[in-house]
Amino acid sequence: MESWVRFSAQSQAKERVFRAAQYACTLLGYTLQRGGAGAELLSTIKQLEAHISLTRKLMRLGNSAEALEAAKRTIHLSDCVLRLCITVAHLNRAMYFACDNALWAGKTGLLPQLDQNKWSQRSFRYYLCALILNLTRDAYEIRQLMERESRNGSSKSFTSSPSSLASSPENGEFPLMPSPSPALFPVSMISARINQQLHLLLTVLRNNPPLLLDVLKNTCDIFIPLDRLGLYPTGPGFVGACGLTSSVLSILTIIHPWLKLKP
Template sequence: MATDFFSGVVKFNAQTSGRDKLCRLCQYGCKLVWWYIHQQERHKDLAVKLKNLESSVSTTRKLLRFGKSVDFIQSALKTIHIDDTVWRLTITLSKLNQACYLLFDHLIWAGRVGIMKVDSKKWSELSARFWLVSLILNLVRNFYDIYIILVREVKIQAARAKKSSSHLNGDSYDKDKPRKILTNNELAFKCISENKPVWLDLIKNICDIVLPLNALGRIHVTPGTQGVVGVISSIVGIATTWDPLLRLVPS
């Protein structure tokens, strides 16, 4: 067991996405803690240090993702061949928007480290717009997946109800014992437990969408709220990177 765990740690740490998720957790964790300390008006020096750490980790993440936009463009060229129209459009367009979002993010990083002079506010807003569109497309895909799951389960339950009715009527052609017809609560639990990747991705996207909406001024949330949603989505990201079975497919 210990050997498997450490093997998993090594494999996780070897992935660029794994290191990025850990840095992201640190970034938003720092944001949450320094905001809480600031609200309590205690340990102001610690709050300043954590705020500076958050900024440093944010800059580090931008460096770690350098060139990632090319990876998303390459992935989009593959997903454009998916048979399902909704999947093809939402996944491909989402990846293209992510590529643009990261491309402008590289410019922001270059401005932060002093390589070139850039209008950080302008490029940050443009980057946030592409990120927002990407997340909206991800949510559309999530709700489409949920719709497919519910339709499939409703058909299964209808078939079971018909089978149960045939037994009650004493039909001889169906001698197998009918399975239990699930209640609404049991059906909801079954849909969640058997389709964890879909629900985890939905939670991640709902949390993440708060961040670009706030950056664009569409909503106004505190740094503490940003920290909470960032930590939750980062934990989900770490879980899906650690365990490929929790990863949404196709993606």
């Protein structure tokens, strides 16, 4: 199994390139259709997209083993939330790849009696569950980093506060400040709280490029199964743009491994 996992890792970059080409064809076909292109050209692009999709399924044969090995590694994580989210996400990916392999066998004629629509819907359900768990993991890590950043900011402001704030004027009295309107006080507090949280969020994402890329990639990917399952139809143009964007981000994490979120 280890040798197969190593082989799958070597072919991952090529699969990402084919994925980008597939969704580029989806986006191109939608654009040409909106532009009034001929039926023959649209049919050619659709056939090219189908061939690329079939090639990708062939390249993903056995990826279930890689996903199971990843689940075996993450089940020993000390953080219970990360352990649950990442391990169950890998298990869903394993089931997604297994359904995808069955679809490949059906499309190539090895399993002519296979209900391709049923297995396609099943595979996208597993894919959607994996993406939801990935986004949950991203949200958890963002929350942890925001709390850490908030604690660091509070400690810095406490240590750098001037001692003159504790001293009183010479006459022993403080100037009276106009009290805010009771109606505006909660609104201003809520607005300040929102601005603070947004500032913390931007700081965390700016200081953690792997986490930012993972959030963007998972957010783009989740619209694909939502559209294919009919839960949130967005159309081929939007799906093609999201798939192309997430594929490019995945290629970046392969070219620059430090951009890949760990564990």
